[in-house]
Amino acid sequence: MTTTGRPTIDTAVLQRRIVGVLVVAQVLGGVGVATGIALASLSAADLSGSDVVGGAALTAMVVGTALAALPVSRLAARSGRRPALVLGYGAGAVGAAGAVGALAIGSWPLLLAALVPFGAASAAGLAARFAATDLAEPGARARALAVVVWAVTVGAVAGPNLAGPMQTVAEAIGMEPRTGPFLLATVAFAVAALVVGAGLRPDPLLLAREREAAAAPATAPAVPARSAWAAAREHPAALLAIGAIAVSHLLMVGLMSLTPVHMDHGGASVSVVGLVISLHVAGMYVLSPVFGALADRWGRRPVLAVGAALLVAAGLVAGPAAPTDHGSLTVGLIALGLGWSAALVAGSALLTDAVPLADRPRVQGLSDVAMNVAGAVGGVLAGVLVAVAGYGVLGTSVAVVAVALLATVLLGAGRGARGGSRPGR
Structure with a gap:
């Protein structure tokens, strides 16, 4: 028995099981999220007749993610990862069911509300992804979280491509055809919540805390509770990670959210748009284990720089592409997804390295809030920018901001190379 009263558990075996549970949940969640990404903008634009409303649909999803990140992180800090993840997936299922109702009655305001x-x-x-790092060794954290990020690939690629068949299924059972994909998302999110609730035992964060407390000297002072911002600002590496993740997400959401609308202006079918978005989403996730391995081997900041460079390339390739140039748009969006992936994996590992265990859930939640607020801003700005100046200006703007991000990361990498261990470098 341990000093906490639990039977002794092989950490490596438990870590593999925890990652396995998270992988299954991520596959299911990926089906629903990717379906929403692919069709929310088109559905809202179709119902409202406005491209601005179309851009606002994805923004509503991002706002919902930002609003949920804080209660999810607070619940994790108080009660562990399992109830926090159940809360998130359960709320997503409720929202997806609301989207089904909105599409059934043809109400775009209700659709935007449900997407929150x-x-x-x-x-x-x-x-x-952070739950995967709680029991991981410091030198393997990036790989652990990257595997969980990668798991979204299966669902993310399948989701948009199931949109057409699910429309047929919905029509066959007497429902409005366009409700079908969101009906699929409802089921996927609900099952993900059940998988996490049943399988994430013992809770990795609570167990990590118990082990840290057991290993600490009996005379060690208790760490006082403090705000996420107070904890983050003590660590420059954490601030760099939070900023890099947020900017990368802003650029990704901005360019990706308006690409389906841009393609629709060229007469692209739902199947073609779904394929392009599927390849983009695959780029977001499929190489994440590679970026994780590189981040553990080279250090976090060099991989952040790779991500920023890929975002520059995405803006330069996709921006000038005509609505009918599906090849260039596909290449640009794949680069966009890869750049986001590298930044997310390396930035998340850097953040986890930089912050003590007692503060991690709150600071990780702060990062996710910043990330999704940035994404919401990106979606709104992108919609307005395209309406005023066109898609090409949006692509150029993405490249310019990504260059600034690259310069910031390279300056930070130079300082980090002169001091600090490899995992946090």
């Missing part, structure tokens, strides 16, 4: 709780499933997916 829908976004909570994304908050759960983001929080799941």
